[in-house]
Amino acid sequence: MAGKAALTNCCRIFHVNTRNISPIVTQVRWSQYNPHYLEPTIDKTELKKPLEEQDPRRFQPIKAIRSEQTVALGYDFQREKFINIMMKQGNKRLSREIFEKCLENIKRIQLQKYHKSEENERSSIELNPMNIFHQAIENCRPLLKLTRINKGGVAYQVPVPMTEKNSTFRAMKWMIESAKAKDANTRMYDQLAHELINAANNTGKSIKKKQELHKQCESNKAYAHFRW
Amino acid sequence: MAAPMQKLSSTLFSPFVRYIRIHEGDARCKISLKNAIRHLASDSSSEGGKETSPISSRKAEKISKAMKAYLERAQKHDEFMKSQVAEFEIGKRHLANIMGADPDHFTQDEIDTAIEYLLPSGLSKQSRPSLKHPEEVFPTKKAAQFDVTGRPYHPFFYTGRPNFYQILHEAALKNDNLVAEETRLRLNKQYTLPTEKLQIGGSRWLTLADLEKVTIEKLTPLDHKRFVSVLERLASHPLSLAEKEFIQQYRQELKQQSMLLEPPKLLQDTDGRHYQEGEGTRKHARAFVRVWEKGTGKVKINDQDLLYFSELSCREQVMFPLTFTEMLGLVDIEVEVGGPGTQAQAGAIRTALSKALVSFVDQPMAEKMRLAGLLSRDVRRKERKKPGQEGARAKFTWKKR
Secondary structure (H helix, E strand, C coil): CHHHHHHHHHHHHHHHHHHHHCCCCCCCCCCCCCCCCECCCCCHHHHHCCCCCCCHHHHCCECCCCHHHCCCCCCCHHHHHHHHHHCCCCCHHHHHHHHHHHHHHHHHHHHHHHHHCCHHHHHHCCCCHHHHHHHHHHHHCCCEEEEEEEECCEEEEEEEECCHHHHHHHHHHHHHHHHHCCCCCCCHHHHHHHHHHHHHCCCCHHHHHHHHHHHHHHHCHHHHHHHC | CHHHHHHHHHHHHHHHHHHHHHCCCCHHHHHHHHHHHHHHHHHHHHHCCCCCHHHHHHHHHCCCHHHHHHHHHHHHHHHHHHHHHHHHHHHHHHHHHHHCCCHHHCCHHHHHHHHHHHCCCCCCHHHCCCCCCHHHHCCCCCCCCECCCCCECCCCHHHCCHHHHHHHHHHHHHHHHHHHHHHHHHHCCCCCCCCCCCCCCCEEECCHHHHHHHHCCCCCHHHHHHHHHHHHHHHHCCCHHHHHHHHHHCEEECCCHHHHCCCCCCEECCCCCEEEEEEEEECCEEEEEEEECCCCCCEEECCECHHHCCCHHHHHHHHHHHHHHCCCCCCEEEEEEECCCHHHHHHHHHHHHHHHHCCCCCHHHHHHHHHCCCCCCCCCCCCCCCCCCCCCCCCCCCCCC
């Protein structure tokens, strides 16, 4: 009787194991840190909260804060991402310089607008360049993309919804591409500033690219069911 | 006495009877029948009370091959260990004599220091010469897992790792019991979410090496993952407090990290001004920072001011610990930094400065610095280039021919 129970339980263990084997995948990009290390807490409001009695951060070592996170005015993920996408040949210094000059230009353009406009219109003009940057990305983000799916020997362009991460990348890429499509005499940071302001106002090349993609998705919507 | 004896003899006889029935007319079985009868007869007459002896003793004479092999192995291992211990004792006494110490009371710590003194080595810790008791050096071996007939004791013997699977088995069983208990309570409408839950935040699961020591079995990382996932499920059950003792067996207590960090006391220079020193590294850069109290915010890096770094991000990184602790303009800083890379140098200064600043701030702020990752060393390095590849990850351009 006991033997039978042991046998059934034995099978159950193996059942448990088989269920657990499948999601375990060896990672390609491993970390230099021991897995016991935790990510640092950067957010200042998060740091002000008292730690709970059983919080793992009390007992486990913390990874070192990364160099791009040690920014006086606060760390902005999208800003760092944009700089990294714009970077060529690992020249981050140049990429960062372009971005900072671009923000400076935006500020200058917006201030000129502000002073030219009449009193009652002034409150509607955004003067913070970082807000314009975020608004531009938000406006450029596409909802759908086209993926190539083979069905019965024919390749179909099938519209598929995009994740937030993917669409943000696409928006940044478009903005950088349209800023690079310029004549040789204009500088990148000037062109990028105009592009960002236009995108924040829902106009410009990158917005057009988004609309074109949406139009293509619309025309191919008959294939949408090929996704499954 | 008579009734049980009769019953026993019939039970003992039954296998032989069956044997005869099957192989009637076979010469061998006749002999075996004769032997069996003789055994039983002699047994009932001479030994009387010890009913079970005839067959078990007969089996004991016939030791299985597995047992024989095990006994040989065990004997060999014992002899080996004996010789190793003798050698260790001689070596220890010899070392004590070299060092001019008392050979009878020469401790392991003294052995370690003696070897470090006599055979200085720059190799990694595992590769350095050492002298340890053989029991520490050679892994412990399991005692026999089967009886003289070769029949294993453990039901999971044929899994190859019975102790490991026993743990999984018990954990799964306990989890099932908890689930059954929960459903029973729910059906009776007595179930309320328990107010007291099992708290395991201050400990962690046994590591692979620890688990191997507990089970005395060779395990793989995948086995360890299974072990963690099965036990994690048991621990996460709302009623798991009932199985606290079992779960705690496989948890390792952790120290509070904030207790590990005790700020060093402030130093004083000849003018009576307090200061603190800190050292930091990042990649191959190394920085040495001295922070003075009652300052005006002066910064001196390799006899230059903050413009030593032409890049803004480097300057921001250097000043970050000061802005974080709100000490900007309250202390003076002097830095000596060397090594390749401006960003690496800035990173090294950041760590060194943070370590020095801990002495100037209160405990909650020091804890905040730890949580923000200012006090840990950035261990990331450039990943090496691989042979047959363009770089660390990049592959050569693929050419058909």
